[in-house]
Amino acid sequence: MPRRQTKSQTIILNLLQQEQAALSHDGITAKLEKELDRVTIYRILNRFVEDGLAHRIIADDGRQYFAICPKECAHDHKAHGHLHFRCVSCDRVECVPGEVGYNLPKGYRVDNHNIILSGNCNACSKK
Amino acid sequence: MPRRQTKSQTIILNLLQQEQAALSHDGITAKLEKELDRVTIYRILNRFVEDGLAHRIIADDGRQYFAICPKECAHDHKAHGHLHFRCVSCDRVECVPGEVGYNLPKGYRVDNHNIILSGNCNACSKK
C-alpha cells in the first residue's frame, strides 16, 4: 500500500530539485536521457503533488508546471502563496519567493494560490 | 477592414457586461438562448481581448475565463493586475478589485498578470 521507490521517480525528483525553475512535462522530457513514457511522467508528477513533495502551477500558457520550492521558501507545497514568473522569451517559469499582499472580501476561504506574472525575465529583457 | 457589429457579438458582449463574474466558454453557452457555434464564440471572445474590450484569465482549472471589468476597476484590460477568485463549489470566477502587492527581482518586466486564488466564496463557505 505505501509508495515504492522506483528508478523513474528518483530521476524526475532529482531533475526537479536540482532545477531552480519549474518544469513542464515537455521540459522534463527534454532533460531526460533515458526516455520515459509520457503517462508515467504525468503520474509521477501527480503523485509528487499529492504527497506534498512538489507543487503544481497552471501557467498563463495553459500548461502545468511543477516545482520543488527551495527550503528558503516559507510556504508548504499546498496552497503555496508565492509568485511565479514566466518569461515569454526563454519560456522559463520560476518561483519567486516572498509574500504577495492582497485583500479579499470577508468570508472567502482560500485553498490554493495560482499567481503567475509573465513578461521578460532579467536575462531576456536586456537584449 | 474595420470590425463589424454583428448580432452574435452584441449578445455575448451584453452577457459579459451584465454578468459580474468572469465567464468561460461553457458558461456563456449555458446562458445563451439562441445557440451559437462553439468556434464563433471563441473567436468573438478572442476579438474582445484583442481589442482590449475584455480580459482573459487562465484559471487553475486550466480553462479560460473572460471578463469585462467594472468601470471602478483601475486597470486596463491589458496586463490587468487585479486578483481573481474561483470558487470550487459554485464554480464562479470573479474579479476582485484592488491592488496586489509583490516584489520581483530587478530587471523583470511584467506584461501580463494572471492571479487567481481558489477556494470557497463567501456564499459557499457558509453552508
Place this chain on the structure above:
DNA sequence: ATACTTAATGCAACCAAGTTGCATTTACGG
C-alpha cells in the same frame, strides 16, 4: 533466496479545451 502482493510502468485509447481551413453568409461603405 523464493514467493507473493500490489504499486508503478507502458501502451493504446480516450477526453476536454481550444484552434485552423474553407466555403458560405452578411455587415456596411460606396
Place this chain on the structure above:
DNA sequence: CCGTAAATGCAACTTGGTTGCATTAAGTAT
C-alpha cells in the same frame, strides 16, 4: 443596390492531460 471582406458555421485538427488494462518490478513475508 452592389461589391468587398469581416464574421459565421461546420469539420477537421491540435495540444495537454487522463483512464483502462495488461505487464513489470518494488518491497515484504516465508
